[in-house]
Amino acid sequence: MTPGLMIAAPASGTGKTTVMLGLLRAFRDAGLRVQPFKSGPDYIDPAFHRAASGRPSFNLDSWAMAAGMLHGLGAKASDADLVLAEGSMGLFDGVATPGATGNGASADVARRMGWPVVLVIDVSGQAQSAAATALGFARYDPDVEIAGVILNRVASPRHERLARSGMAAVGLRVFGALPRRGDLKLPERHLGLVQASEHPDLDARIADYATFLRDHVDLDALRGAARAVGDPIEAVEAPRLAPPAQRIALAQDAAFSFVYPHMLAGWRDAGAEILPFSPLDDEAPAADADLVWLPGGYPELHAGRLAAAEHFRAGLIAHAQTRPVHGECGGYMALGQGLIDADGVRHAMAGLLGLVTSYERRKMHLGYRHATLVAPMAGAPVGTALRGHEFHYSTILDQPDPALAHVVDAEGTAVAETGSYRARVTGTFFHLIAPDA
Incomplete structure (x- = not known):
């Protein structure tokens, strides 16, 4: 099975989508075949993933999809070198009543696919205290492995040292620290990001994100943290509705x-x-x-x-x-x-x-x-x-x-x-x- 990571966050608005796009392009530029996925029912982000990786991105949804369908879609990565899946909302945010397979949370997908989680932590307005948040996520579900964190929106070298010291104190690995940049935010409208097709400069933006990630994140360490599912459900052809017409x-x-x-x-x-x-x-x-x-x-x-x-x-x-x-x-x-x-x-x-x-x-x-x-x-x-x-x-x-x-x-x-x-x-x-x- 192809090793993978879930790029997730404690909450929406932490910058995980721009981190995801930068990582996809940076690994692609390094010669890797990177298969993207999106956790949950998001129909906008996959187009951005495709633009960054050069490969189609697929949704994985444990509330709507049976286990066979999840793993069947996961098999789309069989010819890839690395999987990167982007979470939705906060890592453990799902519905109260399980559906076809689970509750739809990104953690649920990560657990079922066997992917460690990298948390994108917005450290603006805090320093060592960010480690308490990350530690809570690491301990919340023993079956979900937190591989480490990427610190985002770091204000200064001193701020980075303090945030890193907090993570070291609780034993959490820091894969990188991203300085605060106001131009990294993608424009949004009422249903989420403005669509990928509406950005005439999207490729240049993604290339800029990739450079930023290469400069501030240990990509080799990140790739080394990726894992394949340990005891996979046999990947079967994803059951789906027959085509509604020819x-x-x-x-x-x-x-x-x-x-x-x-x-x-x-x-x-x-x-x-x-x-x-x-x-x-x-x-x-x-x-x-x-x-x-x-x-x-x-x-x-x-x-x-x-x-x-x-x-x-x-x-x-x-x-x-x-x-x-x-x-x-x-x-x-x-x-x-x-x-x-x-x-x-x-x-x-x-x-x-x-x-x-x-x-x-x-x-x-x-x-x-x-x-x-x-x-x-x-x-x-x-x-x-x-x-x-x-x-x-x-x-x-x-x-x-x-x-x-x-x-x-x-x-x-x-x-x-x-x-x-x-x-x-x-x-x-x-x-x-x-x-x-």
Whole structure:
């Protein structure tokens, strides 16, 4: 098995993503084949990982994925020299009720895959006290190995000496110390980082991160700390939904880009053909496609262009007369009657569903979802159980169509966002991750 590390942190906002990108590029520049992964249901970071490493990055999610799927995806690293997985939120942050395999925490994935954890610690505002935080993480779960720490946002050489002395006092290894730099933060918007495709200077940024990491982190020691899983579950082909169709017209542009890489890879591996098109460029889906799939994204930022895309809308409506159309989150909203942007302006959408949503009335909807279909959805029959994740800020003003599924959160509490359907057109607010185990 390929040795690996989980790059994690005590909390969000510590700078672990920029550390991850710098490490991926630095090891790649050293001639290593580095396989990236992302813990949890993040559909933005994997594109950054790919830009830094030159290899596709895949999500590993212990709440949504069965053990066989986790290890099957882990086998994507079989031809790599090193695995680097990026954690999400704080290392031990997961849900209260376990799902398909575990609770979705980064620590859960690290434990199951056998990867030691490197904690990125933001030491701004503290010195030796940072060691108390790191020691607590090291002792919280004896089955999760903390290999050491990278100190981030160090203010001065004296600050570094004090922080290092604290770590030495509790026996924790320091792999490096990163001086504070205001230009290392990637820009964000309401669903996370601004998408990789929107950074014209992304490669230069990542190259700068790599230089910074090489200058301040012991890369050889870090690689030496990586380990493969000691007693692996046999890696099997990841179970997944069969491709929803043979020829899938997939919307792909700045408005529709939130697709989990493992989903597309699974469809392609099973022989499906993906036919990309851009609604923002007023492109219609391929006339000979069997299914149109509109992923999530940021339609609210491009609502005016979408409303004016007459060729796209006409092609979508024509397709729906005879073949299925499915939308996830932003794609679901684009299938509705109208979308009200943050300024209160209403834009006409495709009108294939009755849904009306508003970004003027912002409310965060976030969490895992378990759905049982009460109507067919893009190749999946009634009764199919699905696991996914919902994250958006829109408010439903009208949803006159029948519910598509019975949907509950990770604790089994019913949620109002059930999705809906009309004839061959379906939509959900959750992003599909995996079939239920």
